[in-house]
Amino acid sequence: MPAYAVIGGQWGDEGKGKVIDYLAGQSDCVVRYAGGNNAGHTVVNERGEFQLHLVPSGICWPGVAGIIGNGVVVNPDVLLGEIAGLQRQGIDTGQLFVSDRAHVIMPYHILLDHLQEQARGSGAIGTTGQGIGPAYVDKAARDGIRVGDLLDAKHLPEQVRAAVALKNRVITGLFDGDPIDADQALARCREWAERLRPVVRPTEQMVQDLLEQGKRVILEGAQGTLLDLDHGSYPYVTSSSPSIGGAITGLGINPQSIKGVVGVFKAYSTRVGGGPMPTEMLGQAGDDLREKAREYGTTTGRARRVGWFDAVAARYSRQINGFTGMVLTRLDILDGMDDVKICVGYRADGGELNRFPANTALLERCEPVYEKLAGWHEPTASATSAAQLPANALAYVRRIEALVGCNAQIISTGPSRNETIAINPIIN
Numbered sequence: 334m335p336a337y338a339v340i341g342g343q344w345g346d347e348g349k350g351k352v353i354d355y356l357a358g359q360s361d362c363v364v365r366y367a368g369g370n371n372a373g374h375t376v377v378n379e380r381g382e383f384q385l386h387l388v389p390s391g392i393c394w395p396g397v398a399g400i401i402g403n404g405v406v407v408n409p410d411v412l413l414g415e416i417a418g419l420q421r422q423g424i425d426t427g428q429l430f431v432s433d434r435a436h437v438i439m440p441y442h443i444l445l446d447h448l449q450e451q452a453r454g455s456g457a458i459g460t461t462g463q464g465i466g467p468a469y470v471d472k473a474a475r476d477g478i479r480v481g482d483l484l485d486a487k488h489l490p491e492q493v494r495a496a497v498a499l500k501n502r503v504i505t506g507l508f509d510g511d512p513i514d515a516d517q518a519l520a521r522c523r524e525w526a527e528r529l530r531p532v533v534r535p536t537e538q539m540v541q542d543l544l545e546q547g548k549r550v551i552l553e554g555a556q557g558t559l560l561d562l563d564h565g566s567y568p569y570v571t572s573s574s575p576s577i578g579g580a581i582t583g584l585g586i587n588p589q590s591i592k593g594v595v596g597v598f599k600a601y602s603t604r605v606g607g608g609p610m611p612t613e614m615l616g617q618a619g620d621d622l623r624e625k626a627r628e629y630g631t632t633t634g635r636a637r638r639v640g641w642f643d644a645v646a647a648r649y650s651r652q653i654n655g656f657t658g659m660v661l662t663r664l665d666i667l668d669g670m671d672d673v674k675i676c677v678g679y680r681a682d683g684g685e686l687n688r689f690p691a692n693t694a695l696l697e698r699c700e701p702v703y704e705k706l707a708g709w710h711e712p713t714a715s716a717t718s719a720a721q722l723p724a725n726a727l728a729y730v731r732r733i734e735a736l737v738g739c740n741a742q743i744i745s746t747g748p749s750r751n752e753t754i755a756i757n758p759i760i761n
Contacts (some may be wrong), residue, residue: 404583
């Protein structure tokens with residue numbers, strides 16, 4: 334039962350879309366297990382460039398099924414728009430399915446997301462405003478509407494009207510906002526039902542069947558471990574579990590079915606939105622790195638904060654997920670630097686820490702302890718074998734491996750599939 338999880342090891346945006354697209358050519362199915370359209374995965378191949386937010390990143394490979402699992406919250410408008418866009422680009426979406434247990438992002442979720450962020454003022458978390466958090470709140474409060482509910486024409490009107498009435502009390506009473514029209518919300522749900530009906534399935538059974546048949550299944554993570562609701566830098570986190578635990582609950586599979594857990598790391602660090610980032614580069618150096626790497630969010634277009642590689646945080650991610658190997662992306666962005674740095678520890682309150690702290694206020698006070706390594710001026714961009722890497726670039730990779738505690742199985746040297754160094758196979 335070979336399932337292989339591909340998980341972000343930092344604050345998201347590590348390049349998982351490229352990695353999953355590369356691996357999907359060796360698999361039978363790619364399944365997304367958490368998050369919503371707050372995620373953005375970029376895939377570049379011979380067919381063009383694709384910005385995916387809900388559709389699994391293996392969609393461009395003929396014959397590879399794509400499944401959106403029960404742990405995902407689904408905005409039907411976004412999903413249907415993505416499907417239509419892929420079809421216009423000549424991509425076959427006939428093997429794309431969505432779980433009947435996945436929760437629906439309703440219009441009031443998006444409105445509440447914006448109203449809540451405005452109310453937080455200077456303490457805003459920096460959400461994408463897509464309604465993800467409020468949808469997960471309703472899921473936990475047992476007030477949510479699931480994809481399968483959309484297909485129940487008899488029960489749906491009562492369910493939608495009750496939900497809208499409850500949310501309008503919050504929208505108007507707490508935030509002084511304009512109420513949602515229940516009839517309009519119900520009409521949209523009915524339209525979604527008709528258009529989504531052909532792709533709705535009991536996907537947990539589909540995934541279990543594939544695994545029992547010995548098919549190779551990739552478990553696609555969204556966001557990154559340091560944004561995990563339980564294990565990230567709370568409260569500056571997402572509303573789901575991007576780590577390995579989320580893969581199990583978000584798909585309905587058992588732990589024994591997972592053969593490998595691969596962590597994806599950039600060769601440096603980035604973060605979008607608020608929250609502590611010990612290695613953040615401010616000033617001109619940070620601006621230069623951001624522009625060179627075009628570090629702007631796929632979903633929001635916001636400028637990403639950038640910094641040196643944080644080995645303390647990366648090692649913590651490895652421990653949480655049990656990474657059996659890692660993928661290092663965007664090594665080419667560091668080409669041309671005289672020296673490069675790796676954070677090997679934190680200093681705060683007169684002492685040193687070598688573990689990622691749970692206390693966000695403490696993490697905010699942490700100053701990085703850096704180890705400096707010699708840079709390289711020879712290009713790594715588009716390299717396809719480790720022998721092509723400059724000696725100092727390879728030394729940098731080896732030092733990261735030692736500090737994180739697992740070996741690099743793949744090094745990505747550009748956005749396209751062929752700009753990849755495969756060191757050890759991930760899928761067997």
